[in-house]
Amino acid sequence: MRRLRDEGVAILFVSHFLEQVYAISDRMTVLRNGRLVGEYRTAELGRLELVSKMIGTSLEALSELDESPKRAAADRDGTTPFVQAVGLGRKGSIQPFDLDVFPGEVVGLAGLLGSGRTELARLLAGADHADTGQTRIAGAVARLRSPRAAMRQRIAFSSEHRKAEGIVGDLTIRENIILGLQADRGWARRLPRRQVDELVEKYIAALAIRPANPDALIKNLSGGNQQKVLLARWLATAPKLLILDEPTRGIDVGAKAEIQKLVAELANDGMSVVFISAELEEVLRLSHRIAVLRDRVKVAEIPNDDDVTVEDVVGLIASGGSPS
Amino acid sequence: MTATTSPWQRVLHHRLFWPVVALVVLLAANTVNRPSFLSIRVQDGHLFGALINLLKNGAPLLLVALGMTLVIATRGIDLSVGAVVAISGAVALSFIASAPDPGSITTVLVAVGIALALSFVLGVWNGFLVSVLGIQPIIATLVLMTAGRGVAMLITGGQITTVNSAPFKAIGSGFWFGLPVAVILAAVVFTAVALLTRRTALGMLIESVGINPEASRLAGVKARNITWTVYAVSALFAGLAGLMISSNVMAADANNAGLFIELDAILAVVIGGTSLAGGKFSLSGTLVGVLVIQTLTLTVTMLGISPSVTPLFKAIVVIAVCLAQSPKMRDVVAARRRRAARTPAQTAEVTA
Structure with a gap:
């Protein structure tokens, strides 16, 4: 793609994969919910700013957010997670991950x-088949x-x-x-x-x-x-x-x-x-x-x-x- | 138009209202043409009459249409039923013809068993193509539709097989309790399907698969098994219809047995109000649809019009049904009614 660019071809690259966008593009146009958010030079826009533009809350507004009551982590001493994903993954869908839910x-x-x-959710729900890893329900492989x-x-x-x-x-x-x-x-x-x-x-x-x-x-x-x-x-x-x-x-x-x-x-x-x-x-x-x-x-x-x-x-x- | 509708309006808006009207009109036309049409007489303890013949000749179509209803409810279609009719008849008659004792009950039972089992296997094949391999139903069943008659030809050796076997003849033209055996068989199958789909959860699950297969799968419905099963059942019923048809003439004609029955069956299902888009199905609607088609065919013959013109009349019925079912047409009619109701205020009062 870079060679094409150097040969003078204009390339419109559409992706939500951040690293690809940063590796390939010179300029970025951010769209959200069918509206134009803005156009930025890749070199000038940090990843943090880009993400907040994509999500739609500016960083200032985010910090002003009402601090909703945070919940204490569940007491899980001595309990087994209800579901444990161990190295669960599917090619082209999601890389192997571990996740416990108590x-x-x-x-x-x-x-x-x-x-x-x-x-990730579809693998846990059996909607898609996992290629790798296993799921344990209440400690037993399922x-x-x-x-x-x-x-x-x-x-x-x-x-x-x-x-x-x-x-x-x-x-x-x-x-x-x-x-x-x-x-x-x-x-x-x-x-x-x-x-x-x-x-x-x-x-x-x-x-x-x-x-x-x-x-x-x-x-x-x-x-x-x-x-x-x-x-x-x-x-x-x-x-x-x-x-x-x-x-x-x-x-x-x-x-x-x-x-x-x-x-x-x-x-x-x-x-x-x-x-x-x-x-x-x-x-x-x-x-x-x-x-x-x-x-x-x-x-x-x-x-x-x-x-x-x-x-x-x-x-x-x-x-x-x-x-x- | 208000929440509380009069009984008359409820009848008028029932989805079987127009099909039943069509049936009544057809029957009336026949009676006018030949006043003896409605009369049923008892002869040798059997019921005889044009109406009885109508039911008897409609029995195979009802069987095929019942299977078709279930297939269509899952968003599918089964074009191969006509071919299955031919194969089933060919297998049964060839077996009986080659048996040492064509007249024995055992021979006939075995022949019927083989024919039905083979039909079922053919349906399993259709279901496999559709539900496991994911081939579009119209293509998947087209395979057997075209190949099936060739298979039937192979079985009969290219001849029209004829046999002489009293027990087999009874399937198509015998009487039980004064009624034709074919009618009783069709009634039993109809009742069984109705009970099986409406007294269990099967009917709802079939509809659910037809309306939204993926949502059904995610909700834990065995969508694949249900789809698979309806094709197997459809072919099984077609096989039974094939036995009736071949028994009626005591001959297996690989080329013409059950020719175009799939189209009549689809038409009957659609007349009965089951949408080709799948989902909600109506077995009683299919029954009415079968009677309409059968009466229509009969009417054309009775009026002395050449039977080769019958398809034209069927086409007119198809167009009428499609127009009545099309959402666009309904919108147009509803809009007209509203406009008509709005201009003179008094009429609006009356129609409301």
């Missing part, structure tokens, strides 16, 4: 779009060959693509809520009608799903309510590990706050949660620990104590894990 703990995944957050196998181990995974991989549009709220539980039971053992009604009623009330009509088609619901129905689907399977990939993207502020509150409550009750969000504030607010990803590598893992700020996490993303 019962009652929220682990946040931070990183830019395409950094491997979703890929092979998660399919989402179904993961569900058997009480792992639930809510995909970031709500429409394509979450809702079953032409089915009703009721059917969408019980789908996971029914699939787990198998087709021959239909859930008794009374149990279905109890479950559906319980989750519509608990998550304030609107409309509160179980017969409404899920495709006609707002994004936030669709997300709540999907949460209900997973909660109905009584998971021990809940993996939420961008559960609050594209939904209104009210529903977002409700979902955040719910995640905190679930963890308090002993559920393990892996929480993925592009909004670092949200990750910091909810997580006990934060794993930082960059360019499909897990580069750092930090306990989320009182001193951690969004700025620190941005720094870790920018520096690739080395202390900045």
Whole structure:
């Protein structure tokens, strides 16, 4: 590419891999949510500044952020992690990583779009096959060959693509809520009608799903309510590990706050949660620990104590894990 | 237009309203043409009449259409059913013809067993291509659609195999309890499928796979197994239909048995309100669709129009159904109704 450049060819290089951008380009144009953020000379723009421009909060604004109450790391003396990933990886998807999630703990995944957050989650959820490494559930090696196998181990995974991989549009709220539980039971053992009604009623009330009509088609619901129905689907399977990939993207502020509150409550009750969000504030607010990803590598893992700020996490993303 | 609809409106908006209207119109046309059409008489303890014949001749199509409904519900299509019909008949008749005792019940049972087992295997092959190899259903089943008749030709040795076997003849033209055996078989299969899909969770899981395969897989549904199974079942039903058709004429015609039955079956499914895009399916809709098509074919013949023109009438039905189902057309009609309702305020009151 450099040779082409020297020969006078103009090259437009599109990537979210920071190192590639720095190695190849002379000038950078940053876009966010379909808007132009700015154009910069590569030599003049540090990685830290670039990342904050991509994420959309300037460094000054970040430091001014309200310090939300930090949560103490879960007390885990003598407990086994519910899930342990040991050297788990998939070629072309994510480099081998280690990750422990303890019962009652929220682990946040931070990183830019395409950094491997979703890929990591999919390996834990059995949605993709791992090439290397192993997963241990409560200390025992488990092979998660399919989402179904993961569900058997009480792992639930809510995909970031709500429409394509979450809702079953032409089915009703009721059917969408019980789908996971029914699939787990198998087709021959239909859930008794009374149990279905109890479950559906319980989750519509608990998550304030609107409309509160179980017969409404899920495709006609707002994004936030669709997300709540999907949460209900997973909660109905009584998971021990809940993996939420961008559960609050594209939904209104009210529903977002409700979902955040719910995640905190679930963890308090002993559920393990892996929480993925592009909004670092949200990750910091909810997580006990934060794993930082960059360019499909897990580069750092930090306990989320009182001193951690969004700025620190941005720094870790920018520096690739080395202390900045 | 309001939340509380009158019973009449509920009937009017039922998705089977227009198919049933079409069926009634066709039956009425036949009755006008020949008043004895609706009469059913008892002869030798058997029911006879044009309607009974209609049901008997429609039984194979119903079987094929039932399998097709399930396949279409998973977003697929099975073009090979006609070929399976031919193979099934060819296998059964060839076996009976070469058996030392064509008239024995055992021979016929074995022949039926072999034919159905082979049909099932062919369906498993289709399902393998679609669910495991991920080949598009229309292409995957096209393979067997074209190759299948060749296979049937091989089995019959290029001849139209004919046999004389009373027990086999009963499948297509015998009577049980006064009703044609074929009708009873089709009714049993219909009931079994209805119970199996609606009294268990199978129906919902099939619909879920048809609407969103990836979301279903992530929700733990065995999407692959379900897809695989519906193709196997579709071919099994086609095999049974093939036995009926060959038994009806006591001959296995590799070229013409079940010719274009896949198109009639698809048409019946679509008339019944199951969308080719997959998802929600209606078995009772398929039943109505089969009756409409069967009556339409009969009507054309009874009116003295050459049977070779029948496809034209079917085409008209297809166009009407597609128009009625197309979202664009519905929008246009709904917009017109709204406009009509808005201009004179009083009419709006009445229609609301």
